[in-house]
C-alpha cells in the first residue's frame with residue numbers, strides 16, 4: 001500500500017532513501033533546512049571514498065592505550081574539547097567497550113559488510129539514474145605505509161577485512177613509485193584495493209539525487225523538523241518550524257542531528273558527532289592518480305573537481321562548538337609533507353577549510369529500522385565514518401522495511417533497541 005512518507009534530512013542517506021521510496025510508488029516529502037548537497041551536511045565534505053573494505057569500526061582492542069598519545073600530540077588525528085567531557089563520557093565508555101575484544105570487532109565487521117559490500121555498484125546505478133554517472137570512479141584506493149612493518153602492525157584489521165571479502169595487491173617501493181610518482185619517499189610499501197571506489201563530488205551527487213527525486217514527484221520542503229505528532233502509537237504528522245506535514249510514515253535521516261527526533265520516537269540512542277575536517281587545495285599543481293590513504297596520517301587524500309581534498313580528523317566537541325581550524329591546518333600541513341610537488345608558498349585564498357559532523361554511535365553500527373515507540377517512524381542514521389558508502393544500501397533497506405518486503409540485508413544488528 002503506497003503511503004505518504006516524509007524523509008527528514010537530505011544528506012546522502014535521506015536523498016537515496018527518497019529515490020528508493022519513489023520507486024515503490026510512495027508519495028514522498030523531503031524536509032531539509034539547508035541546500036541539498038550543501039556544506040551543512042557531512043555528506044558534502046567527506047573523504048569521498050566508497051570502500052567496501054571499510055568494515056573495521058573506530059573502536060578496537062587497546063585503543064584506550066593509544067588515546068592519551070593521540071591527545072597529547074597537537075598534530076594527532078584525535079582531539080577532545082575538555083569542557084565537553086562530562087557530556088561525552090558515557091558515549092566514550094560505551095565506545096571503548098564496543099571494541100574491547102577482537103571478537104567484538106569481528107562481529108561489527110560482519111554486521112557492516114552487507115551494507116557496504118556492493119557500494120560502488122549501488123552508487124553507480126543511482127548516479128547513472130540521476131544523470132551524474134561520471135561522479136563515481138572505480139579507481140581503486142591506495143593505502144600507503146612507511147614500511148611493510150607498519151602494514152603488518154595492522155595485520156588483525158586487514159585479516160578481518162579479508163575475512164569479509166576484501167582483496168588487495170601488495171606494491172613494492174618501485175611499484176608504488178610507478179603508480180604514484182609524486183608521493184614522498186618516506187612511503188616504501190603500499191596495498192591497492194581495486195574494488196574500492198570514489199565519488200569525486202559527494203555534494204553534487206546528493207544535489208543530483210534530490211533533483212532526480214523531485215523529477216519523480218517528491219516535494220522538497222525547506223524547513224527544520226522539530227518533532228513528531230504520534231498518537232496511540234500512530235504517526236499523524238511531522239512537526240516543522242514551518243508547520244506540520246501530515247503523513248503516514250517518516251524516515252529519520254538527519255545525520256548527527258537525529259538524536260532528539262529518535263528520543264521523540266521512543267529510543268534514547270547514544271548518538272555523538274565525531275567532527276571531521278577537510279582542507280581543499282585549489283589548483284594544487286599536482287594530480288594524484290588514485291585516492292591515497294597515508295597510514296601515518298589517518299586521512300584521505302583525493303582529487304575532486306574543486307582541487308585536492310584532504311579529509312580526516314576526529315574532534316569530540318559536540319554539535320554546537322565553533323570549528324577549530326587548526327584541525328584542518330594539520331591536514332593541509334600533512335599533505336605538504338606528503339606531496340613534495342605541492343607549492344610551498346600556498347596563498348591562503350587557494351586553501352579552503354570545512355568542518356562537518358559524522359553521525360556516530362559508540363559501536364560503529366548505524367540505527368536502521370522501526371522506532372520502538374511508533375513503527376511508522378523508521379530510523380536511517382548513525383553511519384559514522386562510512387555513511388557515504390552505506391547510503392544507497394541503507395536506502396534500499398529502509399524501502400524494503402516500509403514496503404513490508406523481506407529485506408535484502410538483515411536489519412537485526414542495526415536496531416536502536418541494542419542500546420537499552
Ligand SMILES: Cc1cc2nc3c(=O)[nH]c(=O)nc-3n(C[C@H](O)[C@H](O)[C@H](O)COP(=O)(O)OP(=O)(O)OC[C@H]3O[C@@H](n4cnc5c(N)ncnc54)[C@H](O)[C@@H]3O)c2cc1C
Pocket residue numbers: 008009010011012013014031032033034040041042043044045046047048049050051223224225226253254255256257258274275276277278300311312313356357358359380381382383384385386387388389390
Ligand atoms: C571528514 C570526514 C570524512 C569522511 N569520509 C568518508 C568517506 O570517505 N566515506 C564514507 O563513506 N563516509 C565518510 N564520512 C562519513 C559520511 O560523510 C557520513 O557518515 C554521511 O555523510 C552521513 O550522511 P547522512 O545523510 O546520515 O547525514 P548528513 O550528510 O549530515 O545529512 C543530514 C542532513 O539532515 C539535515 N537535518 C539536520 N537536522 C534536521 C532537522 N531537524 N530537520 C530536517 N533536516 C535536518 C541536515 O541539514 C543535513 O543536510 C566522512 C565524514 C567526515 C566528516
